[in-house]
Amino acid sequence: MKAAVLREVGKPLVIENVAIGKPGPREVLIRTKAAGVCHSDLHFVEGSYPHPLPAVLGHESAGIVEAVGDEVRTVKVGDHVITCLSVYCGHCEVCLTGHMSLCTSSETKRPKGAEPRLFKEDLGGARGPMAQFLNLSSFAELMLVHEHACVAIRKDMPFDRAALIGCSVTTGIGAVIHTSKVQPGETVAVIGCGGVGLATINGAAIAGAGRIIAIDRQPSKLALARTFGATDVIDANDGDVVKQVQELTSGGVHHSFEAIGLKATAEQSFRMLRRGGTANIIGMIPVGTMIELHGPDFLGEKKIQGSYMGSNRFPVDMPRFVDFYMNGKLKLDELIARRIKLEDVNEAFEELKRGELARSVIVFD
Structure with missing residues (x-):
């Protein structure tokens, strides 16, 4: 063959x-x-x-x-x-x-x-x-x-x-409904609008998320994200992404999804959470990469977790x-x-x- x-x-x-x-x-x-x-x-x-x-x-x-x-x-x-x-x-x-x-x-x-x-x-x-x-x-x-x-x-x-x-659909939607268990009305941010990120946005819309914020550097992908259900988009080239998410949601999101696989964006996904929020790492972070988080944030019951194939x-x-x-x-x-x-x-x-x-x-x- x-x-x-x-x-x-x-x-x-x-x-x-x-x-x-x-x-x-x-x-x-x-x-x-x-x-x-x-x-x-x-x-x-x-x-x-x-x-x-x-x-x-x-x-x-x-x-x-x-x-x-x-x-x-x-x-x-x-x-x-x-x-x-x-x-x-x-x-x-x-x-x-x-x-x-x-x-x-x-x-x-x-x-x-x-x-x-x-x-x-x-x-x-x-x-x-x-x-x-x-x-x-x-x-x-x-x-x-x-x-x-x-x-x-x-x-x-x-x-x-x-x-x-x-792969991409099951990974993205599964992360929403199985790994993080997004509830109707909750806020969601998705970092990276490739195939998995778009599926995650679609899954958040199906789950009834109240606000879905798509984050990417490509304007064409941000436009596509709106088609998949994003209510807001942020161009990662323009300013502090975490600050923009916090301003849009009055303090941070309930659930964030990192769909790229980078140290910087994984750390951003945790920092953009509100108290009690959950960050989900969907992207494949390269072997040997270490993630740094601010210890006192855990006192606000913020969580970070992996999601494998949703x-x-x-x-x-x-x-x-x-x-x-x-x-x-x-x-x-x-x-x-x-x-x-x-x-x-x-x-x-x-x-x-x-x-x-x-x-x-x-x-x-």
């Missing part, structure tokens, strides 16, 4: 022919129909986060089930599915206490010594290692995943929009998000800036670096 492979940090992805195995017990073979190009992939390309190489990247995707292995009960051949990188076992402590997005069980991967799901096969028949990325590797024509890395959805949902639910219960959440889109509540059409081919993936990464577009989506024929 054709796939986009990262062989060296800091270098462009290479389009290669990669071999894929057959479904084993509890595994599902999916023909990829669409895959979003997410900033999280870029973190690994640039080396902010380590990963075994070479690897087929991609983690935000939708497709059609082509084959299933023994014991698979959740999907069947022909199902349309959305994938999710936060694969879960279903019976460890975090799963049983309702935090399945935090599951790290090795049971969802192939055991040591078994044939890998992906491998490079040369003309002589020798097989080389090829790492699977975030349990998925969706920059490829096929994916071989654990059955708890995908969920069946209704067949009238377009694949290019369904793919976005696989604290999701994706087998339940994602079909509901599909219904939100089909009913007009969830904005996905506006999230897609470009539809591209797999060969254009490196150009999409360059656009991400410039911060100009919300989302490019790879569409497979």
Whole structure:
């Protein structure tokens, strides 16, 4: 199959022919129909986060089930599915206490010594290692995943929009409704209006937030933020962002969401809280970065917490998000800036670096 492979940090992805195995017990073979190009992939390309190489990247995707292995009960051949990188076992402590997005069980991967799901096969028949990325590797024509890395959805949902639910939408909306539990009428600030930030704004609007403040340096993204539900926008190029948020809300917001992954903006997200408020770090802050907070602020019961994939219960959440889109509540059409081919993936990464577009989506024929 054709796939986009990262062989060296800091270098462009290479389009290669990669071999894929057959479904084993509890595994599902999916023909990829669409895959979003997410900033999280870029973190690994640039080396902010380590990963075994070479690897087929991609983690935000939708497709059609082509084959299933023994014991698979959740999907069947022909199902349309959305994938999710936060694969879960279903019976460890975090799963049983309702935090399945935090599951790290090795049971969802192939055991040591078994044939890998992906491998490079040369003309002589020798097989080389090829790492699977975030349990998925969706920059490829096929994916071989654990059955708890995908969920069946209704067949009238377009694949290019369904793919976005696989990461950015679930991360953003989940942070609002699951991680921070925004209540109707509360105030929200979102720092960073890329794909995840826009989904967070949309989620805050769906949750009934009374005031939603969007913060970014790109005027085009701030204009888009209003479309997704922002009531106020702040250009981060103009003055003290924290002071502006405090003035707009008479003291600070109930909930802030940092959707970039920077030390400075993470610290801003905490400083713009009112007493009792909660800061949520959604962005991937580079490994080794330390965050500094003003200790006395904790006396006002201000909180800061992480949010991984929106604290999701994706087998339940994602079909509901599909219904939100089909009913007009969830904005996905506006999230897609470009539809591209797999060969254009490196150009999409360059656009991400410039911060100009919300989302490019790879569409497979």
